[in-house]
Amino acid sequence: MSAKKVNIAVAGATGAVGNQMIACLEERNFPVNQIKFLASHRSLGRELKFNNEQIAVEELGEDSFKGIDIAIFSAGGGPSKKFAPCAAADGCVVVDNSSAWRMDAEVPLVVPEVNAGAIARYTQKGIIANPNCSTIQMVVPIWAIHQRYKITRIVVSTYQAVSGTGQKAIEELDNQTRAIIAGEKCEHNVYPHQIAFNCLPHIDVFLENGYTKEEMKMVHETRKIMEDDTIRVTATTVRVPVFYGHSESVNIETQEHASAVEIKALLNETDGVRVVDDPVADIYPMAIDAAGQDDILVGRIRDDESISNGINLWVTADNIRKGAATNAVQIAERLAKDYL
Numbered sequence: 130m131s132a133k134k135v136n137i138a139v140a141g142a143t144g145a146v147g148n149q150m151i152a153c154l155e156e157r158n159f160p161v162n163q164i165k166f167l168a169s170h171r172s173l174g175r176e177l178k179f180n181n182e183q184i185a186v187e188e189l190g191e192d193s194f195k196g197i198d199i200a201i202f203s204a205g206g207g208p209s210k211k212f213a214p215c216a217a218a219d220g221c222v223v224v225d226n227s228s229a230w231r232m233d234a235e236v237p238l239v240v241p242e243v244n245a246g247a248i249a250r251y252t253q254k255g256i257i258a259n260p261n262c263s264t265i266q267m268v269v270p271i272w273a274i275h276q277r278y279k280i281t282r283i284v285v286s287t288y289q290a291v292s293g294t295g296q297k298a299i300e301e302l303d304n305q306t307r308a309i310i311a312g313e314k315c316e317h318n319v320y321p322h323q324i325a326f327n328c329l330p331h332i333d334v335f336l337e338n339g340y341t342k343e344e345m346k347m348v349h350e351t352r353k354i355m356e357d358d359t360i361r362v363t364a365t366t367v368r369v370p371v372f373y374g375h376s377e378s379v380n381i382e383t384q385e386h387a388s389a390v391e392i393k394a395l396l397n398e399t400d401g402v403r404v405v406d407d408p409v410a411d412i413y414p415m416a417i418d419a420a421g422q423d424d425i426l427v428g429r430i431r432d433d434e435s436i437s438n439g440i441n442l443w444v445t446a447d448n449i450r451k452g453a454a455t456n457a458v459q460i461a462e463r464l465a466k467d468y469l
């Protein structure tokens with residue numbers, strides 16, 4: 130990469146996604162000049178490692194961004210709403226992983242494999258939004274299909290890992306699983322019900338239309354990223370007792386006819402996607418295989434026999450990597466290479 134060396138900050142560096150962002154910057158040899166780790170007051174005194182160097186965590190504040198070129202945020206919606214404009218005012222470009230800015234008309238919502246060109250619009254507000262994890266892993270394969278066959282409708286059901294909620298939820302699933310196996314009382318603090326050995330059809334808050342905010346994020350974000358408001362999308366999002374890796378059943382309807390064989394061939398050539406589809410040998414995408422790597426795994430590719438132009442897919446990805454940290458770092462790479 131011929132990018133210039135960048136002063137970069139990671140806000141929310143002590144969290145599940147923040148930690149992975151740091152790992153991605155290291156793994157991908159991001160051209161770092163200076164790096165800064167930001168978190169809440171609670172983390173003062175903590176140090177985090179970057180390229181074998183111990184770096185003290187600083188408290189996120191209005192003045193954290195002087196001299197910083199790019200800040201990648203994963204500290205939750207509140208801190209993003211409050212501090213991203215401060216960063217932008219200091220000339221820093223924010224890549225924000227929260228939902229705070231995603232639907233702002235002046236903020237591009239970017240998945241590099243789909244709409245890298247939208248990055249150029251960062252100049253409007255100094256902020257680029259990273260989409261929701263479930264949306265990212267769905268739009269990469271369906272974008273390839275949309276370009277060739279024009280998707281008219283999507284029905285998606287998700288099976289989402291607890292790591293998407295954050296570090297405390299990872300601990301809650303671990304604690305509950307151990308407690309139940311030991312025959313002890315199981316407590317819940319993060320979710321409204323027990324998550325171990327259970328499925329919760331409830332991610333983020335319920336809205337007036339009866340859908341959850343997570344479900345409506347998938348509807349609105351998909352249309353914004355694909356720049357097509359005519360695509361009809363309906364979603365059911367479910368939290369399942371899996372630590373890492375979201376899975377999705379995706380049913381699509383297309384204008385032009387596409388067979389499962391054609392879709393498989395197309396996805397075999399799609400950047401960021403790995404086709405894992407040999408059911409006779411019990412080979413299909415699984416969360417445990419998606420976890421820890423960046424490809425979006427697609428399998429169970431079938432003709433939908435209930436309609437004339439329909440396809441069913443099963444899609445899994447690491448929600449912390451491609452669903453969050455990797456996508457944000459890929460955006461930062463493009464910024465560093467083409468815009469700064």
Ligand code: A2P
Nearest residue numbers: 141142143144145168169171172189204295296
């Ligand atoms: P801290 O560890 O100091 O609480 P997760 O999504 O895994 O729960 O992580 C959330 C991340 O966002 C953590 O790094 C957390 O820092 C940070 N964070 C949460 N609230 C704030 C805040 N008000 N100001 C700065 N950082 C915050």
